Amino acid sequence: MQALDSKIISNLRFLLIVGVVLIHSGIEMNIPLSQYTVYKFFIEDAIIGTVTRVCVPLFFLFSGYLFFANIEKFSKKVYWEKISKRSKSLFIPYLFYNTFAIILFGTIGLLYPQMQSGATPPVQTWTCNTIISLYWDYGSNLPIVPQFWFIRNLMVMVLVSPIIYYLIKKMGCLGVLIVIGLWIGNVWEFGIPGTMGLSFFILGAYLGLKKISLYNLVCKLKMVGGLYPIGVLFDICTKQFTFNIYIHNVVILLGLIFWIFIVGTLLKKGRMKSNNFLADSAFFIFAMHEPYMGKFKHLCYNILPNLVDSQLLVQFQLIFYYFVIAFIWISILVVLFYSIKKISPKFAIYICGGR
Numbered sequence: 001m002q003a004l005d006s007k008i009i010s011n012l013r014f015l016l017i018v019g020v021v022l023i024h025s026g027i028e029m030n031i032p033l034s035q036y037t038v039y040k041f042f043i044e045d046a047i048i049g050t051v052t053r054v055c056v057p058l059f060f061l062f063s064g065y066l067f068f069a070n071i072e073k074f075s076k077k078v079y080w081e082k083i084s085k086r087s088k089s090l091f092i093p094y095l096f097y098n099t100f101a102i103i104l105f106g107t108i109g110l111l112y113p114q115m116q117s118g119a120t121p122p123v124q125t126w127t128c129n130t131i132i133s134l135y136w137d138y139g140s141n142l143p144i145v146p147q148f149w150f151i152r153n154l155m156v157m158v159l160v161s162p163i164i165y166y167l168i169k170k171m172g173c174l175g176v177l178i179v180i181g182l183w184i185g186n187v188w189e190f191g192i193p194g195t196m197g198l199s200f201f202i203l204g205a206y207l208g209l210k211k212i213s214l215y216n217l218v219c220k221l222k223m224v225g226g227l228y229p230i231g232v233l234f235d236i237c238t239k240q241f242t243f244n245i246y247i248h249n250v251v252i253l254l255g256l257i258f259w260i261f262i263v264g265t266l267l268k269k270g271r272m273k274s275n276n277f278l279a280d281s282a283f284f285i286f287a288m289h290e291p292y293m294g295k296f297k298h299l300c301y302n303i304l305p306n307l308v309d310s311q312l313l314v315q316f317q318l319i320f321y322y323f324v325i326a327f328i329w330i331s332i333l334v335v336l337f338y339s340i341k342k343i344s345p346k347f348a349i350y351i352c353g354g355r
Contacts, residue, residue: 001069005214007274008264009062014278014285015263018330019055020147021289023048025326027318028297031307038315043322045236053248054255056150057200061256063154064204067161071209074165086158089353094151096351097287098135101144105291120144141190147290153193157201160193168206176206184249200256215264218257225257277338283352284337285330293329300325 026048027033034040067086071078109123120138121130134144142149157164167175179202182188183195190196207214218225231251238244266272304321307314341348349355 019052060200064201068208228258
């Protein structure tokens with residue numbers, strides 16, 4: 001793997017996590033948000049529904065690329081070495097953060113049952129099967145730490161990596177295109193592991209096995225990636241149509257090219273500086289921003305000034321609250337990670353999967 005590709009992945013890590021947090025930062029008030037067309041257009045449709053949707057596919061792409069980049073031949077020894085490493089970087093954090101959430105919400109549910117809300121069932125009704133489901137799928141195909149569906153699906157892909165390797169070796173680019181085609185066609189997109197995750201993990205695996213530089217590839221496709229801003233506008237403006245899902249998925253592909261090219265070019269020209277601490281904090285922010293952000297948002301709603309009566313001004317107030325709450329929450333998590341790292345660097349590494 002080329003040094004520039006490694007820098008691109010490292011520098012995008014924090015920015016992509018910010019994008020993931022923005023996806024989950026939508027305003028949750030007992031008001032008809034659909035009537036606020038300015039907020040809906042800029043926040044729900046543009047940021048949450050379009051621009052940030054490239055973040056998770058990029059993470060799957062990078063995961064597949066890093067997993068297969070240094071493999072010459074996929075032997076049993078290589079497989080078990082990969083399983084051993086990914087158990088530390090994926091499985092241990094998966095257990096840690098889900099167990100932490102189960103204990104926290106279980107304790108709150110027992111001591112203060114009136115505070116329990118959301119999709120998690122009342123703690124008094126928990127059984128052994130309930131606790132197991134909280135680790136895997138307690139509703140809507142999500143574990144109790146909802147964003148960890150990504151880690152869960154990634155672990156499944158790691159387990160079936162010999163099949164992915166065989167598929168690429170036997171079918172080459174055609175196998176990759178078939179899976180991507182299924183995803184674009186909205187076939188089994190969010191299953192376990194689902195075609196969305198598989199598409200980009202397999203694409204990354206193909207590029208890694210073929211020793212293809214990410215930056216060199218997107219440079220060749222930069223004219224295609226340049227269509228991304230136009231595609232974003234087209235995606236936003238067609239949200240009300242059923243065919244939008246196909247446009248949306250194509251725009252995500254354009255976004256992959258666009259953002260890797262932009263960041264790579266800025267790094268190459270020295271216009272973007274690496275920040276190792278922010279890159280290191282990315283996994284902690286990812287792991288801790290939910291399911292706790294919902295409570296934090298409602299706390300902020302009680303502290304921030306009430307919404308104004310003006311139909312126009314209230315929309316800009318909602319947009320302002322959206323960004324302020326996300327910024328404050330990310331800042332809190334960065335400071336918390338910094339404190340943990342200062343007190344116990346080894347523990348910080350452990351809860352971030354060795355990152």
